[in-house]
Amino acid sequence: MIQRFIELGEGYSDLYELLDIADRAASRIAHFVALHSADGTSCAIILHPTETGSFQPIYVCREGIPNPHQKENERFRLFQQAADLAGKPIIELEVKSSALFAEKILYYQYLIGILRLNHYLRPL
Numbered sequence: 001m002i003q004r005f006i007e008l009g010e011g012y013s014d015l016y017e018l019l020d021i022a023d024r025a026a027s028r029i030a031h032f033v034a035l036h037s038a039d040g041t042s043c044a045i046i047l048h049p050t051e052t053g054s055f056q057p058i059y060v061c062r063e064g065i066p067n068p069h070q071k072e073n074e075r076f077r078l079f080q081q082a083a084d085l086a087g088k089p090i091i092e093l094e095v096k097s098s099a100l101f102a103e104k105i106l107y108y109q110y111l112i113g114i115l116r117l118n119h120y121l122r123p124l
Contacts, residue, residue, distance in 0.1 A: 005108040010064035032083040038098040
């Protein structure tokens with residue numbers, strides 16, 4: 001199984017693309033995830049793996065949204081509405097900032113490890 005983050009951007013206008021993906025792939029959504037770090041909140045949706053190819057995408061808008069527990073904002077409210085519409089809770093996790101990693105791929109491997117440890121992603 002291939003589990004891969006697909007970064008749409010940093011949470012500004014690309015959040016609307018994430019919301020559109022959530023709307024169009026509603027039957028494939030496994031989880032809505034909010035990853036809070038010192039640099040902001042990353043909103044992500046984890047889809048169920050494809051039947052052929054066993055590919056599991058995790059669409060993410062990386063750290064561009066203010067932490068909703070520190071400052072309410074409209075972008076996170078839209079993400080919450082999409083989760084409510086899909087009938088899924090938002091899984092909220094505290095993680096390290098991507099700035100602490102030399103490369104983005106290392107950051108995403110770290111996140112995949114956390115999601116697997118918490119059983120939000122299947123083990124390999």
